[in-house]
Amino acid sequence: MEFSLLGAALLAALGLYAVLWYEAGRTNAADCTRELWDMALGSAVIGVLVGRLVAMIRGGTNPLTHPGDILIVRGGVDTVGAAIAASAAFVFMARRDLWTRLDALAPAVLGGLAAWHGACLTRGACLGTPSDLPWAYAEHGGGVTRHPTELYAALLLVVGVILVIWWKRRHPPAGIVTGTAVAVAAGVRLATEPMRPVLGAGLEWWYLAGVVLGVGLAAGRFLAARSPQ
């Protein structure tokens, strides 16, 4: 386990809890925070585990013959696999009142993601592609100033939290807040992806699919609410 990543995960959990706590008694029922927190944390653990397994298999390591490698998270967690698994786990756990719980958790997830990206400051891992903009900077003795890409993502996600809470307070039909949050989360990654130094194919198509899914979900829930029963 790489401890700076563990610290970032703890900050993300803190960000998620902070938004849940803030929303309790406002747009969420006052007594649902504990239940949502447990579900979110359980889903996140499942997501990280599946994401790690996917990364190992894609990297050529057999988890059955090298189970100890699962714990070395810095070696990679497949983002797409983790996101799909965490979402599926939450949907399963919250299936009895799915849309209400998804809408209740949506702003908090964005808050957790904002904290995760902002935690780059503790890890010295904020920088992306080279830039000459006034706020670009270099670190680790690097000779090239770069975009603070992770901070861009964190700030955009904070704006996303505010936007989604504002939207939620207008009491739209169930599911629309969730769709908006999915579109925001994927849109932030899509917008910042070109500024990330990466090896291998980028994930732009996955993030674009996430934006389409989020917008489609919100539109579908809106139309479903308007159609006569």
Place this chain on the structure above:
Amino acid sequence: MTPRLGLAISLLLAACSSSAVSVEEVEALPPTTPVEVRVLLEESEVPVVLNVWASWCTPCRSEAPLLRRAHAEQGDDVRFVGIDVRDDQDGARAFIAEFGLDGFDHFFDESGAVPADLAAYGVPLTFFFAPGGELIELHSGVIDERTLALQIDELLRR
């Protein structure tokens, strides 16, 4: 889980993680010394990423797929050198075959003298050298994708 499902998953995992190179295709690693490595670095006209690894090192297994990908993408512009320390030839060849790292220039350093000469200890280690052998960065421990990509980018912009 039914036995049949378990078998299917095992076969799928085995298929997904099969290596691209057989052990027989990997030649024995030539032994090296700190002096030879310094000469190699000083005479290099391209940047060098020097990775210190060992087949018994579990974290090395974690970063190996990433290094292979970096070599596949940047191998034309950057020289990738592997120093296998305190290991045996059979284990080293099996490791290279398993992770398809045969594109690296690997050397065998049985005593671990090369990283000690570079004032670094432990495994894995990843050094980033500019052409001519100037050390730009040393990363101790498992390297992540972002750090590797950033450091290679820094090397190529010098």
